């Protein structure tokens with residue numbers, strides 16, 4: 001087959017440009033990326049051979065090899081792993097599969113400074129392409145295990161790459177970088193120096209469980225000694241070593257290898273379970289939420305090994321969905337190497353492991369919370385929303401989740417835990433109050449909050465979609481009911497306050513006619529009109545019945561495609577407001593109530609608008625308001 005030239009996919013081209021005009025100052029990491037790919041390729045081959053004995057592949061000496069050639073200024077990373085077919089090379093190397101890349105590139109363009117850009121690029125391991133930070137040309141020769149023909153891919157990192165078939169390629173993949181001239185000022189080191197390579201491998205890839213070998217090169221300052229290839233890494237599985245043998249840096253490099261995140265993790269969690277079902281695990285809490293954490297195709301789960309043999313990436317069965325941000329490795333002693341995802345989902349031991357790992361993650365978060373307020377704040381900012389899903393889906397752990405959860409509050413600008421809220425509760429206050437909505441600003445100014453603000457009663461400000469749901473599922477905390485300020489009847493007056501009771505009875509009598517009449521007029525939209533005990537400033541507000549769905553929840557169910565009947569709400573009027581007083585008077589005095597019908601309708605729409613809702617018929621609303629304004633001119 002002749003050499004064919006192809007164009008890179010648009011996103012791939014943009015990413016390459018970024019690599020070439022590197023936004024990432026630490027260029028050494030290109031080697032980590034190539035070694036990481038090589039190691040994955042060896043894992044995949046070992047597994048494929050285990051599952052299919054007939055596969056025509058050589059697996060007796062799986063390893064990674066690094067060669068440098070000072071004269072030609074090339075560096076080659078070679079593995080005898082799974083390799084790629086001709087089609088796979090085009091698909092995997094010519095395009096970027098990650099759906100978030102377009103978003104990433106946009107954000108990167110908008111990032112004002114280098115530090116911002118570096119932080120962003122760290123979110124998206126760019127793997128293979130990082131070679132172009134140090135090379136002006138890359139060649140990849142590969143042969144898929146079991147196939148006879150190989151493929152050569154070359155590119156200068158510009159718009160195109162070429163593909164051709166080759167007859168004599170060895171099994172696996174070799175990537176050759178034609179190095180740019182060294183430029184130490186810009187952290188572009190001399191990557192033809194074996195010393196530099198050794199140092200980089202030791203720093204970033206020591207834990208790789210396959211040997212990484214390098215032939216000694218004459219003239220590298222090492223004299224003629226060591227003609228044998230040297231293994232550069234210790235190959236020890238970090239999760240099997242004791243804590244005091246491993247440095248934090250080593251753990252962090254493992255994290256980067258498995259997560260494709262270039263930043264340090266927030267926390268490393270070790271768990272070694274002995275007994276009938278033995279396993280070792282190293283879990284990591286990242287320091288930043290990935291951009292696609294809330295998308296449907298987010299790949300969750302940790303890596304599963306069985307007795308040091310890599311079995312699968314993204315093993316979902318080991319952690320619940322709400323801990324999908326946790327990365328890591330679980331190495332189980334007593335599972336079959338042929339275990340499938342389906343079997344894992346049903347396995348009793350796996351369920352026990354999931355429970356144990358979940359508890360361990362939650363107790364670690366609790367520890368962070370106790371010991372380090374800043375790190376806890378980062379954790380909660382990045383992953384709090386995901387964790388709260390557990391309050392709905394994992395009742396067994398909801399107490400543990402609530403213990404580490406914090407919420408915005410009217411008390412001050414610092415988030416509060418429920419325990420702190422309860423401690424501050426006023427004498428005679430029995431319930432924990434909250435309000436839900438889209439943003440802190442919109443709910444803080446909601447009419448539902450007026451009486452609470454007046455009486456200095458703290459209200460939790462809940463602005464995540466999941467908040468609408470968990471408050472109902474959880475229901476109460478330490479015997480205190482969780483109550484929405486926008487639901488049901490609210491009575492903030494101290495019990496047995498005779499004066500208040502008497503006044504209310506009087507008002508009820510005075511307004512009975514208006515309330516009944518308005519109820520009839522607005523009957524299509526609301527189920528009741530009543531006097532409010534929660535308003536002090538606004539004339540009216542709409543509230544839901546204690547057990548009704550809130551409008552936000554209704555919308556959420558509809559967005560998920562479920563049919564939900566429209567719930568009628570309750571209109572509350574502020575009997576102390578001049579507008580309401582005037583309306584009552586007009587109701588009592590006028591025989592002809594045509595104009596009053598419009599006023600009632602306007603009052604209802606104002607209440608809907610005040611809580612951030614939409615008028616049912618915006619054009620009609622505008623017309624009614626304009627008519628009234630005209631009359632006041």
Ligand SMILES: Nc1ncnc2c1ncn2[C@@H]1O[C@H](COP(=O)(O)OP(=O)(O)OP(=O)(O)O)[C@@H](O)[C@H]1O
Pocket residue numbers: 033037038041079081082083084092093124125126127128129172173260
């Ligand atoms: N040495 C290799 N052997 C076999 N396949 C490889 C090798 N290097 C890369 N690939 C294939 O090319 C794909 C793309 O590699 P690339 O390094 O760009 O991204 P990645 O490793 O999937 O993820 P990341 O971009 O986060 O590093 C890999 O997923 C793998 O399928």
